[in-house]
Amino acid sequence: MDKPKIAIIGAGVSGLVAGINLKNAGYNFDIFDAADRVGGRVKTDYREGFKFDHGFQVLLTAYPAAKKYLDFDLLDLKYFKPGAKIFKNGKPQSIGDPLRDISLLIPTIISNIGSLSDKLKILKLRTHLQKQSFDSIFRKDEVTTLEYLKEFGFSDQVIHDFFKPFFTGIFLETELKTSSRKFEFVYKMFTEGYATVPKKGIQAISNQLAAKLDKSNFHFNTAIENVNNQTIRFSDGKTSTYDYVIIATEASQLITNLNNQEIEWKSVENLYFKTTSNLSPSLINLIADDQALINNFHTEHQNNQPIISVSIVKEHDFTKEQLIEHVKQELKDLCHIEVFECIKYFSIKKALPIMVSVNYMLPKSETQLKDHIFLAGDHLANGSLNAAMLNGESAAQAVIEKIENGIINIEG
Ligand SMILES: Cc1cc2nc3c(=O)[nH]c(=O)nc-3n(C[C@H](O)[C@H](O)[C@H](O)COP(=O)(O)OP(=O)(O)OC[C@H]3O[C@@H](n4cnc5c(N)ncnc54)[C@H](O)[C@@H]3O)c2cc1C
Incomplete structure (x- = not known):
């Protein structure tokens, strides 16, 4: 049997992890990215001896996917x-x-910053979340983080002085409207590990993932304009045909009848x-x-x-x-x-x-959009490095199952 032709659109963390999974299973593929290098949102600029991460972001060492795909020692992490x-x-x-x-x-x-009762509740929250599985966190009904904190009994003062500024920096919104599931997940991760950044800049994460792939896999400065079943059209009008396409970015930008599902x-x-x-x-x-x-x-x-x-x-x-x-x-x-x-x-x-409802990850049975098109990216679960990695893994595993068995096992 001829080896299938596989394309991955997007060399962000999700696309890179999809590539690692395909490579480990013995498949070859092309990764296309409109940018001039890997990383997507996980990039650093280097100039005159300074390094500038594209926005402050941290790698939480408790992320299960980060433990699986990254070598923390080689990343030479700075711990907060x-x-x-x-x-x-x-x-x-x-x-x-x-x-x-x-x-x-x-x-x-x-x-x-907060009363004694608030400080004790912070410890209680930590113990409460450490006992919870991801499954139980992501099965709960969702309320806003603000509602959750009030319900937990925190005072307005500690919410104002600590939770609001701290989680505004993580959720990138000032009202704590983000789902309580994401709050519980992130808080659990903060208490079970450390917030870190690689000393060489956040780009070191993307570079470490890319180093597991071959240089020949990558096609930079190559924007895809449209994906129509097995055919991808490049911005210069040329087209190429693939057996399987993994879209590891916003699919609504690439697939005509998804135009109304644009991400905010x-x-x-x-x-x-x-x-x-x-x-x-x-x-x-x-x-x-x-x-x-x-x-x-x-x-x-x-x-x-x-x-x-x-x-x-x-x-x-x-x-x-x-x-x-x-x-x-x-x-x-x-x-x-x-x-x-x-x-x-x-x-x-x-x-x-912006996500009203969040999940831990996209199960592989849900990554398939059409016969030959599969989806990855953090936006399909909860907007985090962990989700980006897990969704990349899911999409690639779904493609592998489709190639090898003709169907995708619905478990997992
Ligand atoms: C400022 C900031 C702070 C953050 N803080 C944290 C944090 O503290 N902790 C955490 O876990 N996460 C954080 N995140 C989120 C994390 O960076 C993302 O979850 C993750 O990088 C998403 O990876 P991705 O591969 O899904 O998407 P992206 O990184 O967006 O990758 C998509 C790729 O697709 C390419 N692409 C798009 N369209 C096309 C096209 N038409 N043709 C070809 N290529 C295309 C893009 O160039 C890009 O490289 C933060 C993000 C930002 C920006």
Whole structure:
């Protein structure tokens, strides 16, 4: 039997994991990406000795798929402490999980971020979620995260001072409207592992996955315009035919009759500044102030120079130049931090998919859209690296089963 021709559209994390699964099963394939390199949303720019991740994102070491597909030692991870520094009324206060980092015990006890009852409930939530399986989390009825936190008994104050800024930075929305399933999943992952970033930048994750594939698999700067059953049409009008196509990005952009299923996206802006202030690089910093535009920031030493990376989630009417001046002023007024030069700015319009309902992953039996077309991507489950990897795996396994058995086993 001739080897089937397989195409993967999208060399983001999901497409790369799909490729790894196909390669491990002995299949060859072409991966097409409109960009000039792998990574999709997991990219870093490198310039004059500095590195700039495309938006602040963390790899949670407890993600099951990350443990399966990544070598954490080779990624040379920087670990954040399990807590946060919160700037409130100009004063920094640290809170965190003293059971995992004893240095956070005293600051957490004496901080006025939440009452004693809130602090005990944070520990209770941790124990509660550690006992839950992913299956049970993702089978529950969904409410908003805000409703969930209130129901759990947290005070308005701790929601305002801690949960809102912390989870705004993760969900990329300011109202905590995101599904309680995603909240439980992410909180569980935070408490069972660590938030990390590779020291060489988040792109190291994509590069490590790509290194498991052959260079000949990749076709960069190659945008696909349309997929019609087995035929894919490139933006230059040429076409190519494949036995199977895995679409590891928004399928609605590529398939004519899915035009009405377009994904809506949450956006974020990310600014990098040089600073003279000496801040701990091991804590994520938050601002508990409704008026503040800045949501969170963290620092790093690069080129013997402290750098601050600031994330903005709220909408605003500033031009880029006005925004830079505004952020500088906020850092000074609210955090007593002096920054002097903005060395990089990202406006990421398609950062996370807006999803009313979320799932842990797409089972392989649900990845098949048409006879020859299969779907992957984080947007089909819960908008995370874990989901991107698992959905890539599901789509590839479905293709393999289809080739080898003619049908896809509906279990799993
Ligand atoms: C700022 C930010 C913060 C985040 N924070 C976290 C976090 O802390 N933790 C976490 O787990 N996740 C986080 N995420 C989400 C995580 O990055 C995504 O879940 C993951 O990268 C999605 O991978 P993907 O392969 O599904 O999609 P993508 O990365 O979007 O990949 C799709 C690929 O398809 C290509 N493509 C699209 N259309 C075409 C076309 N027509 N032709 C050819 N190629 C095409 C694109 O160029 C892209 O490379 C964050 C994302 C962002 C942007």
